[in-house]
Amino acid sequence: MIEQDMMLENELIKDDCYLQCRQYLISLFGESAAEYFLSPSSCSKEIPSWFSQLKDDMKDDMSAVTLWDAMRQRSALKMQDSNPDPSMEITNEIVRRVTDWKTLKKQDHLIYLSGVKYMFHRAQRNQAISALLLQHNPLFDYGINNGLN
Known part of the structure; x- marks a missing residue:
């Protein structure tokens, strides 16, 4: 009750x-x-048959980690089936992409350094202009005009 x-x-x-x-x-x-x-x-969301089979095969050992591992293994097998032997062409493409990435990384760093160099020179120029202006136009002494001397 x-x-x-x-x-x-x-x-x-x-x-x-x-x-x-x-x-x-x-x-x-x-x-x-x-x-x-x-x-x-x-x-409607239909569950793929391979996923249902995978869950049935796991039975009591169903956890996120084991499910993830099983799906990763299935993906690896699919990729292996689609491309059984990696050819020299694919290997060369991978090497070219890695080399391109390293080159781009170097170029980005050089561009960054040129920006820092530009800012440094601009700061030096502005400092020189300020010194020149102060030399030819001294600061106004406010004490004289207010009768404080």
């Missing part, structure tokens, strides 16, 4: 929460958008 009362109370709480959420979503987005968020997806 107590369990039934608890289950009934939980159902009432769920229903109340659902109604409050529904009203809140309607106030935010309107009724059609709220229904979109609240209703289950209309598209």
Whole structure:
């Protein structure tokens, strides 16, 4: 009896929460958008047969780590089947891409260094201009004009 009362109370709480959420979503987005968020997806999601077979093979040893390992092994086998022997052409392409990446990395660093060099020279130039301006136009002495001397 107590369990039934608890289950009934939980159902009432769920229903109340659902109604409050529904009203809140309607106030935010309107009724059609709220229904979109609240209703289950209309598209059916079929589980691939290979995944069902994989889950059946795992039985009690179903964990995220083992599932991930099994899917990784399956992907590796698929890639191996699609390209059984890596040709020299593919190896050369990989080497070329690595070399291109290293070259781009060097170029990016050289561009960065040229930017730093440019900023340093601009700072030196601005410092020289400021020194020249101060030399020919000394700062105004405010004490003289205010009669503080």
